[in-house]
Amino acid sequence: MFRNMSAEAFTREEMRPTRHRTRLMCWHTSGMSEIDSADMGPWLSPEDLEFVRRKVPMVYVDIVPVRLDDLGRLEAVGMLLCVNADSIMRTFPSGRVLYHESIRDALARHIEKDLGPMALPQLPPSITPFTVGEYFPTPGAGWYDERQHAVSLAYIIPMHGDCNPGTDSLEFTWFTPGETRTPELQNELTEAHASLLRQALGYLGA
Numbered sequence: 403m404f405r406n407m408s409a410e411a412f413t414r415e416e417m418r419p420t421r422h423r424t425r426l427m428c429w430h431t432s433g434m435s436e437i438d439s440a441d442m443g444p445w446l447s448p449e450d451l452e453f454v455r456r457k458v459p460m461v462y463v464d465i466v467p468v469r470l471d472d473l474g475r476l477e478a479v480g481m482l483l484c485v486n487a488d489s490i491m492r493t494f495p496s497g498r499v500l501y502h503e504s505i506r507d508a509l510a511r512h513i514e515k516d517l518g519p520m521a522l523p524q525l526p527p528s529i530t531p532f533t534v535g536e537y538f539p540t541p542g543a544g545w546y547d548e549r550q551h552a553v554s555l556a557y558i559i560p561m562h563g564d565c566n567p568g569t570d571s572l573e574f575t576w577f578t579p580g581e582t583r584t585p586e587l588q589n590e591l592t593e594a595h596a597s598l599l600r601q602a603l604g605y606l607g608a
Contacts, residue, residue: 455550462554463508464535464595465495466602467517467561469576476608478576479599480565481591482516485572492575492590494598496554505529509557515568522563531555532605535594545594558602579608 446454454460467480481492495516499508506529513523535554537547567574581587582603588596 458551460550460552461499462496462552463499463505463512464554464556464598465509465513465516466556466558466598467495467513467521467523467565468558468602468606470560476579476603476606478578479582479602480517480561480574480576482567482571483573483575484570490572491592492587492595493592494595505555509559513559516571517561517574518564518566518568520563521561521565524560524562526557526559529555532558533598533601535598537594545597547594556598556601558605579603 468476469478469480471477481494483490483492485491495512497508497512497515499505503511506525509525510523513521517523533556535545535556537545537550537552537554539546539548539550565574577587582599588599591599
């Protein structure tokens with residue numbers, strides 16, 4: 403699987419430059435992406451961010467893209483493929499909630515950034531998440547993120563359009579419920595996002 407291949411070898415031998423593959427350094431231990439440069443306007447400088455991370459929890463959203471049939475049953479779960487300096491992993495779209503940004507606006511922004519403007523997400527009428535993830539900078543204390551203490555609101559979002567990876571990702575793939583339950587695929591996720599996947603499947607009765 404991808405996890406056993408170095409990022410250098412994957413990039414050199416398998417990847418060819420495309421408009422979707424201009425930035426590869428997108429993965430972090432937690433699976434939560436860094437903020438895009440286009441979003442830096444209302445955000446913090448790297449120095450200020452480092453200071454704030456040591457003082458207060460950060461707020462994120464996690465998005466589980468799904469395809470549903472006409473009866474609302476799960477047909478597929480979508481995942482991104484990302485690479486950093488030493489690993490290649492699958493992940494879900496995620497990111498921070500900005501100052502003075504509503505949860506709904508944050509969901510729409512991250513979906514468009516990670517899945518493209520034609521994903522056509524069906525945002526929920528209620529912003530109540532299906533679960534809440536807690537990330538801690540201490541291993542063993544919960545979901546692990548070496549950078550920070552973070553609280554992530556997780557949403558299952560049906561997609562009705564074409565999902566295409568943004569510049570932060572290599573590809574986007576739909577998997578059947580059966581495929582998502584295999585240990586091989588779950589091993590390509592971080593522990594946090596593998597847990598999030600299992601919770602999503604249980605929530606949808608898949």
